[in-house]
Structures are given as structure tokens and as C-alpha cells.
Amino acid sequence: GIQVEQSPPDLILQEGANSTLRCNFSDSVNNLQWFHQNPWGQLINLFYIPSGTKQNGRLSATTVATERYSLLYISSSQTTDSGVYFCAVRQLGTSYGKLTFGQGTILTVHP
Amino acid sequence: DVKVTQSSRYLVKRTGEKVFLECVQDMDHENMFWYRQDPGLGLRLIYFSYDVKMKEKGDIPEGYSVSREKKERFSLILESASTNQTSMYLCASTGTAITPNTGELFFGEGSRLTVL
Numbered sequence: 001g002i003q004v005e006q007s008p009p010d011l012i013l014q015e016g017a018n019s020t021l022r023c024n025f026s027d028s029v030n031n032l033q034w035f036h037q038n039p040w041g042q043l044i045n046l047f048y049i050p051s052g053t054k055q056n057g058r059l060s061a062t063t064v065a066t067e068r069y070s071l072l073y074i075s076s077s078q079t080t081d082s083g084v085y086f087c088a089v090r091q092l093g094t095s096y097g098k099l100t101f102g103q104g105t106i107l108t109v110h111p
Numbered sequence: 112d113v114k115v116t117q118s119s120r121y122l123v124k125r126t127g128e129k130v131f132l133e134c135v136q137d138m139d140h141e142n143m144f145w146y147r148q149d150p151g152l153g154l155r156l157i158y159f160s161y162d163v164k165m166k167e168k169g170d171i172p173e174g175y176s177v178s179r180e181k182k183e184r185f186s187l188i189l190e191s192a193s194t195n196q197t198s199m200y201l202c203a204s205t206g207t208a209i210t211p212n213t214g215e216l217f218f219g220e221g222s223r224l225t226v227l
Contacts (some may be wrong), residue, residue: 035218043201043221097207099216
């Protein structure tokens, strides 16, 4: 099956700093999503981005499908950005919407 | 707004009890999923369903069963709960990816189960 690798595994920032999270995947995909898991455990959808670039406020994401990676940018980070960020992909040819998840990046933003 | 609702946020059960976790979505999605999440192991797929009364095993189906009698509802059943089933359980749903964005996966709030 497809492999999904996220880096870095852990990231510690001061409030106001910028960061880039990376997701590498081992095969062609037709879906890629970024999620933020909040302290209560809920997975919040950030981006649905199988290719191209999207922006939502301080967050933006870019997927280069031909090179099999995606980047999540967080600018001017806030303490509320803390949590775990997951990348998930759907391998081409996979049926029924099944996604494969990376292991996540744990982000801690200090005031 | 899209909505996936899980019946219980926190449950405490005893070893050997039968446990039902319920999930309801209001987006008319065909596909529904149950994952469990454990520290260091990430999200692992237990079972999924692509239609009413249809189900497929995921990566870790042992000790679990599922039921999908109606399109909007997908239940996870622990026939005889064991301590190693203490975990966070996450339900998700997605439509059939025919048009752009219809393959987006949405999660419920999660159910944290403790088996004593």
C-alpha cells in the first residue's frame, strides 16, 4: 500500500513564528487532505488539496502531485494552533474513499 | 454545515461487556468508516461501509463488528470488550468522488472508550 511520511514529527514554536509541515507519499493520489486534531481529539478539516495551492487565513497548503509531496504553511502562529496535524491521501485506484494517514506532526506554540 | 455525530464522547465499560458506538452523518454520504487512534500508532482503520448493509474489513477488524441498516448510521460493536480496546474511536464519512470535493472525508468528534 501507499506510504505517507510527515515531517517533522515534533515542532515547538514561539507565538508569531512561521512554520512549514511536509507530507511525502509514495504513489499517485487523487485525494490529499490536511487535518488538525484539537486537544479534545476531534479532527478538523483544514484543506482538501489533491493538487495546487489553497489559502485559508493564516494557513495555506500546496500539493505537487507529480513530485509526491504536500506542504502546509502556518504563518504568525498562535497558541490555538497547537495540536497534531495529519496528512491523509487516497491512492489512485483505491475504492470507497479510503484514506491512508501519516503519523502526524505535533505542534506546540508557546505564548 | 456538514455534520458527523458520535453518540458518546466518553464511555467507561467493564471487561466482557458488549459496547455499541453509534455514528450518524447528515450529508447523504455513501461511505462511512471507523478508525481507532492510539498513541504512537496513529489512525488505524477498523471497518468501513460503502452502502447500506455492505461492509468491508479494514486493517484491524479483530474483536469488532459493524452494522449499517440505514445510510446515515454506522455502528461499531465490541462483542466482548477487553482492556486492549481502550482507545479513541473516530467515525468518518465521505461521498463518492465523482465531482470535485465530493471525496472529502469528514470526522465526528470522537469517542474515548475506557475498558476496565
